[in-house]
Amino acid sequence: MSAPGVSVTEPSTRSQLAALTGAKVVTNTALRWVGPFLPTLERAFDTTTGTLTGIMGVAELGGLSTLATGSQLDRGRERTVFMAGIALVGVSSIIALGGTTWTFAIAFALLVIGIANHTIAGHAWIGHRVPFAGRSRAIGIYETSWALALLIGAPILAVLIERFGWRGPYVALAVASVVAMVVVRVRVAPGVVVPLVARDVRPPREPLPRSAWPPMLASAAIAMAGLGIFVISGAWLDDEYGVSTGGLGLIAAGFGAVELASSVSVAAFADRIGARRSVLAGLVALVAGGVVMAVADSTLIAVVGLALYLTGFEFAFVASLTLVTEAAPAARGRAIGISNALGTVARATSVILSGQLFEAFGVRGSLAMATFATVAAFGLTLATTVRRDGVVAI
Numbered sequence: 001m002s003a004p005g006v007s008v009t010e011p012s013t014r015s016q017l018a019a020l021t022g023a024k025v026v027t028n029t030a031l032r033w034v035g036p037f038l039p040t041l042e043r044a045f046d047t048t049t050g051t052l053t054g055i056m057g058v059a060e061l062g063g064l065s066t067l068a069t070g071s072q073l074d075r076g077r078e079r080t081v082f083m084a085g086i087a088l089v090g091v092s093s094i095i096a097l098g099g100t101t102w103t104f105a106i107a108f109a110l111l112v113i114g115i116a117n118h119t120i121a122g123h124a125w126i127g128h129r130v131p132f133a134g135r136s137r138a139i140g141i142y143e144t145s146w147a148l149a150l151l152i153g154a155p156i157l158a159v160l161i162e163r164f165g166w167r168g169p170y171v172a173l174a175v176a177s178v179v180a181m182v183v184v185r186v187r188v189a190p191g192v193v194v195p196l197v198a199r200d201v202r203p204p205r206e207p208l209p210r211s212a213w214p215p216m217l218a219s220a221a222i223a224m225a226g227l228g229i230f231v232i233s234g235a236w237l238d239d240e241y242g243v244s245t246g247g248l249g250l251i252a253a254g255f256g257a258v259e260l261a262s263s264v265s266v267a268a269f270a271d272r273i274g275a276r277r278s279v280l281a282g283l284v285a286l287v288a289g290g291v292v293m294a295v296a297d298s299t300l301i302a303v304v305g306l307a308l309y310l311t312g313f314e315f316a317f318v319a320s321l322t323l324v325t326e327a328a329p330a331a332r333g334r335a336i337g338i339s340n341a342l343g344t345v346a347r348a349t350s351v352i353l354s355g356q357l358f359e360a361f362g363v364r365g366s367l368a369m370a371t372f373a374t375v376a377a378f379g380l381t382l383a384t385t386v387r388r389d390g391v392v393a394i
Contacts, residue, residue: 013129017141019187020082020122023180024145027089027115029153030173032146034108036154036234036252037161037169044166045101049235053355055101056231059109060351063116063344070337073124079188082125083181085118090177093170112344120340124333127325136275136322140267143318147263150256158249208335212327216339218279218380219320220346225286225373226313228350229293232358232366233306240363241299251303258307262314275322279381282316283374285309290367290374316377323384346373 034041038052045052069081088110096107122142130138160168234252237243243251262282270278289309296302328335350369357365 016188017126017138019183020125021142021145023082023086023184024118024122024142025148025152026173026176026180027086027118028145028149029157030089030093030111030177031115032149032230033154033157033169033252035231036150036249036255037157038231038234039238040161040166041104042235044099045104047101048359049232050355050359051101052104053231053351053358055105056108057348057350057352057355059105059112060344060348062109062113063347064341065113066116066120066337066340066344068337069117070120070124070334070340071331073121073333073336074331075333078121078125078128079184079190082118082121082188083184085114085116085121086177086181086184088114088117090174090181093174093177096170097167099167116340116344120333120336123321123325123336127332127336132322132326134271135325136270136278136319137267139321139325140263140265140270140318143266143314143321144260144263146318147256147259147261147314150252151260152253152256154252154256155249158246158252161249162246208328208331208338212335214380214384215320215323215327216335216342218377218384219317219324219339220342221373221377221380222279222283222313222317222320223343224346224350225370225377226310226317227347228354228370228373229290229306229309229366230313231351232354232363235358236363237299237302237306241302243299254303255307255310258311259314262311263318266315266318270319270322275319276381276384278319279316279323280378282312282314282319283378283381285312286316286374287371288312290370294364294367320381 034056038049041052042048072081092107092110092114095103095110097103098107123139126135126138126142157169157172160172164171237247237251266278273281286309289305289307289312292305292308293302294305296305324336324339325332327339350373353369354366357369361368
């Protein structure tokens with residue numbers, strides 16, 4: 001068992017982080033393919049964008065389950081929570097094969113619960129093991145999975161849809177989930193983290209410090225701004241510019257490439273320039289992308305604007321996770337769980353509102369909501385400063 005503070009460059013730590021990241025690519029693909037290929041699912045289930053985004057928004061509330069599991073992460077149970085999350089992702093893919101709006105709803109709810117819990121397990125694993133001074137690098141590596149889900153997963157799933165129909169991706173993701181569980185089981189040791197409290201003792205249930213809330217709320221607001229636009233991106237490109245399923249796959253892969261660049265940039269530079277400054281820089285890029293989207297009058301300009309928007313979102317959100325992991329060092333797992341729950345409410349609200357605003361006012365309606373969230377995130381980040389020993393509010 002390794003002690004806390006082991007460098008992420010240590011081979012054993014690096015290989016375990018790689019296994020966790022690879023598994024997260026699979027689960028993120030299960031979540032992220034739905035947005036770009038929403039038109040495909042609309043036709044499969046004979047429903048509308050508003051109905052599916054409404055289901056997805058309500059299902060996002062499954063992320064509130066991290067309120068219950070967060071404290072378990074402070075007791076060295078990261079791998080258990082992580083594997084349970086992957087299992088739920090696999091089960092959700094099987095249920096979705098039922099081919100109705102109801103089975104989609106049940107499947108997406110389980111998917112969200114699984115992803116929420118395995119995500120916070122990974123963040124707690126990094127937070128317990130990697131010192132804050134180098135944590136953005138580890139978080140950035142782990143969160144490349146979000147971009148790789150589009151860069152690698154989207155084109156593959158587009159081919160599966162073309163050849164086997166909408167059920168193709170669900171079958172592939174069910175199989176991939178099993179493989180991911182095996183890899184994590186073999187490559188990641190149980191109880192690799194020595195928590196800040198003894199594993200046999202229940203962590204103290206003292207309130208989180210007031211200084212923890214600004215970075216946690218900022219991260220939730222960033223998630224709201226990002227997901228609200230991403231979830232309607234496929235429908236927007238299909239409705240406004242007639243982009244085909246294959247075209248959506250290629251565009252999604254392109255988005256994955258620019259998001260990967262953002263995550264890698266966080267890993268490479270955020271520890272140098274500071275996580276707080278990185279969040280603010282990402283939000284500026286996000287706003288710029290939103291402006292381009294609002295004035296777009298061609299497919300090329302629309303795609304460029306959306307790519308810039310997602311680049312800024314990815315950079316800001318990944319950097320915000322570093323702040324969250326140090327918001328309450330004495331109860332890190334619980335703080336990460338609560339932060340994810342806040343993000344859950346924000347994302348659920350965002351998905352539901354964005355779908356309805358898109359149907360009523362087009363992409364500008366969704367952008368208006370996202371702008372509100374971005375302004376909130378900017379203000380909350382400005383209200384956060386970083387000391388060497390943690391995160392405090394000013």
